[in-house]
Amino acid sequence: MFRTISHLRSSLTSKISLPQALRHFSQFSISLLPTPTQSIHLPVNPSPSTQLSLFHSLSSPCSSLLLQKHQDGSGDDFNSDPKSPPRLFVVQPRFRPDSVLKPKLNEALNLANSLEEQRDGFYDTEFLDKQMPHHLVVQNPASRSIRADTFFGPGTVDTVKCHVNSLDTQQEGIDAIFVNAILTGIQQRNLERAWGKPVLDRVGLIIEIFNAHAQTKEAKLQAEFAALMYKKSRLVRVRGPGGRYGFGVGGEAEVVSARGRGSGGRGFISGAGETELQLQRRRILERKNQLLSEIKEVRRTRELQRAARKRHGGSDGQEIPTVAVVGYTNAGKSTLVSAVSESFLYCDDRLFATVDPKLRSVILPSGRKVLLSDTVGFISELPIQLVEAFHATLEEVVEADLLVHVLDSSAPNLNEQREAVLQVLGQIGVSEQKLENMIEVWNKIDLREDFVGDGYCNEDEVPSGSEENNDVASNKLCEEDLLDYDDNEDEDFEQSGKLGEVIDDQQGNYSDELVSGDEQDSWIDYNGSLVGCGSAEVQQNDPSNKWEVVRSENQFGSESAPHVKTSALTGVGLQELLELLDEKLKPQKTIEKDIFDRKWRPPRTEDTRIAVEQ
Numbered sequence: 001m002f003r004t005i006s007h008l009r010s011s012l013t014s015k016i017s018l019p020q021a022l023r024h025f026s027q028f029s030i031s032l033l034p035t036p037t038q039s040i041h042l043p044v045n046p047s048p049s050t051q052l053s054l055f056h057s058l059s060s061p062c063s064s065l066l067l068q069k070h071q072d073g074s075g076d077d078f079n080s081d082p083k084s085p086p087r088l089f090v091v092q093p094r095f096r097p098d099s100v101l102k103p104k105l106n107e108a109l110n111l112a113n114s115l116e117e118q119r120d121g122f123y124d125t126e127f128l129d130k131q132m133p134h135h136l137v138v139q140n141p142a143s144r145s146i147r148a149d150t151f152f153g154p155g156t157v158d159t160v161k162c163h164v165n166s167l168d169t170q171q172e173g174i175d176a177i178f179v180n181a182i183l184t185g186i187q188q189r190n191l192e193r194a195w196g197k198p199v200l201d202r203v204g205l206i207i208e209i210f211n212a213h214a215q216t217k218e219a220k221l222q223a224e225f226a227a228l229m230y231k232k233s234r235l236v237r238v239r240g241p242g243g244r245y246g247f248g249v250g251g252e253a254e255v256v257s258a259r260g261r262g263s264g265g266r267g268f269i270s271g272a273g274e275t276e277l278q279l280q281r282r283r284i285l286e287r288k289n290q291l292l293s294e295i296k297e298v299r300r301t302r303e304l305q306r307a308a309r310k311r312h313g314g315s316d317g318q319e320i321p322t323v324a325v326v327g328y329t330n331a332g333k334s335t336l337v338s339a340v341s342e343s344f345l346y347c348d349d350r351l352f353a354t355v356d357p358k359l360r361s362v363i364l365p366s367g368r369k370v371l372l373s374d375t376v377g378f379i380s381e382l383p384i385q386l387v388e389a390f391h392a393t394l395e396e397v398v399e400a401d402l403l404v405h406v407l408d409s410s411a412p413n414l415n416e417q418r419e420a421v422l423q424v425l426g427q428i429g430v431s432e433q434k435l436e437n438m439i440e441v442w443n444k445i446d447l448r449e450d451f452v453g454d455g456y457c458n459e460d461e462v463p464s465g466s467e468e469n470n471d472v473a474s475n476k477l478c479e480e481d482l483l484d485y486d487d488n489e490d491e492d493f494e495q496s497g498k499l500g501e502v503i504d505d506q507q508g509n510y511s512d513e514l515v516s517g518d519e520q521d522s523w524i525d526y527n528g529s530l531v532g533c534g535s536a537e538v539q540q541n542d543p544s545n546k547w548e549v550v551r552s553e554n555q556f557g558s559e560s561a562p563h564v565k566t567s568a569l570t571g572v573g574l575q576e577l578l579e580l581l582d583e584k585l586k587p588q589k590t591i592e593k594d595i596f597d598r599k600w601r602p603p604r605t606e607d608t609r610i611a612v613e614q
């Protein structure tokens with residue numbers, strides 16, 4: 001059955017998540033037509049989800065791709081379960097030194113494996129039992145040499161293509177390619193065309209994970225809003241062979257930004273693709289307005305709930321303070337809140353396991369009741385669309401009386417994670433005063449090599465909220481030990497290639513000064529050897545090697561020491577954390593009282609002095 005694209009688009013209504021869309025996407029063979037076309041081959045009676053997957057395809061300059069159901073029906077059997085996780089191939093740009101690359105690659109693999117939806121309230125496989133995705137480390141183009149059309153140089157694009165083809169001949173195949181970098185709309189589309197697979201960049205994947213993990217109406221609305229804004233910023237049009245604009249094949253492509261600014265000037269207004277572009281924009285705008293009004297309602301409800309909490313307070317009529325637990329994703333926030341509140345919150349090694357914020361009440365050692373708010377985790381380069389869309393959720397953090405920043409003390413890039421969290425807190429408008437008053441918790445202390453059972457790096461170290469007790473000497477000691485450890489690990493990593501292989505386009509020593517130009521990638525301080533596409537094999541998953549770097553030790557190079565070290569799993573440090581909460585929440589009242597006293601009642605001593613003089 002053939003229909004026009006406009007006809008098709010007008011019938012596309014429902015929304016499905018990317019995992020589902022990718023499943024359906026894989027049921028079609030894709031071939032470029034020699035000339036732009038407005039026709040499309042649809043399966044008879046496409047389901048709503050199939051329709052939407054087509055809509056995804058049609059949003060790209062590949063809208064003239066011929067989508068044909070496999071004649072032999074093989075597409076139907078190809079991983080046709082719409083809820084099974086998509087298989088992603090991870091392309092990780094290289095960083096130097098390897099101690100920087102390792103956590104980034106590790107995070108990329110974790111992100112790729114986190115894109116999964118629950119089935120009947122559960123995931124099919126335990127996260128740590130999942131196979132590591134296939135991956136490839138490629139050259140990271142220097143910022144001034146990033147190609148506007150494909151991000152990577154042609155050598156890297158070809159190399160990835162070779163590996164994708166090779167994986168496709170294998171039984172498992174892959175559904176999409178995840179590039180752990182931020183791509184522009186046109187780079188993404190050009191790479192999709194070059195590799196013949198859907199491409200996700202870092203922002204896109206994180207947004208999709210939020211969509212896949214959202215359970216409540218609030219989280220679903222916000223995640224969809226973020227996805228919509230992301231999609232809006234990626235509308236592209238292409239210039240065909242005759243210089244005509246449209247959604248045609250080949251030719252030079254241009255991005256039309258979210259502000260509607262195209263580089264085509266007046267000519268942009270006409271052209272075959274313009275109607276389609278406008279139609280998409282209108283559909284996005286309509287949905288955006290609808291979502292905005294629903295999100296507004298969510299914010300209003302949250303405000304009312306907060307006000308009610310303040311009004312009713314505890315049993316003694318006192319206001320119940322709220323403590324927001326923030327931190328990098330997977331730091332153990334939910335586990336910590338569960339442990340101290342003796343309740344259950346969903347915890348998982350999947351990144352962004354929590355998308356739906358939860359409140360739990362806790363009784364502090366003084367008998368005072370507080371509410372702990374477990375909220376979404378942050379990540380470096382957290383998409384701004386998500387920060388904006390999750391405004392209603394993040395307002396809880398801004399409005400909280402006290403913040404607890406949970407860090408994974410076993411993370412090799414602890415400082416980077418801290419910075420990423422502080423950056424997001426600044427972005428959402430947390431006041432300086434709250435940041436200064438924030439409690440820093442180093443969680444997962446049991447995973448540290450220097451863990452001696454009481455939770456501290458050094459047996460002599462006595463943690464406390466006060467700066468003086470932060471044992472800098474002992475921290476330095478640990479730092480040296482761990483740096484040694486890292487160096488050795490780098491060697492192992494390079495030689496054994498356990499995590500994947502490094503693919504280079506050129507052989508020899510390079511720096512970004514030496515290589516530039518169309519035909520070559522730029523290099524960042526790189527010493528490497530040629531691994532050609534033919535000789536290279538993509539790292540196969542070896543279950544014994546899985547997640548090896550996940551638990552590697554960090555450099556312990558933190559300038560500021562934590563206020564308290566905990567292990568949410570073993571219970572170490574939890575009592576101390578509660579005592580610290582008590583301590584931090586008490587002074588606020590005293591300060592308020594002081595101000596009140598000073599404003600309305602002159603100090604008694606003065607009164608007394610005056611009385612004596614008289």
Ligand SMILES: Nc1nc2c(ncn2[C@@H]2O[C@H](COP(=O)(O)OP(=O)(O)OP(=O)(O)O)[C@@H](O)[C@H]2O)c(=O)[nH]1
Nearest residue numbers: 330331332333334335347348352353354377567568
């Ligand atoms: N060994 C150890 N594992 C921990 C500890 N705390 C949490 N974990 C594990 O770390 C993983 C992530 O924990 P979560 O509590 O889900 O982390 P989170 O910070 O809430 O993560 P997001 O919701 O994704 O932002 C889970 O597998 C936990 O079991 C700890 O103190 N020690």
Ligand SMILES: [Mg+2]
Nearest residue numbers: 333334353354
């Ligand atoms: Mg969580």
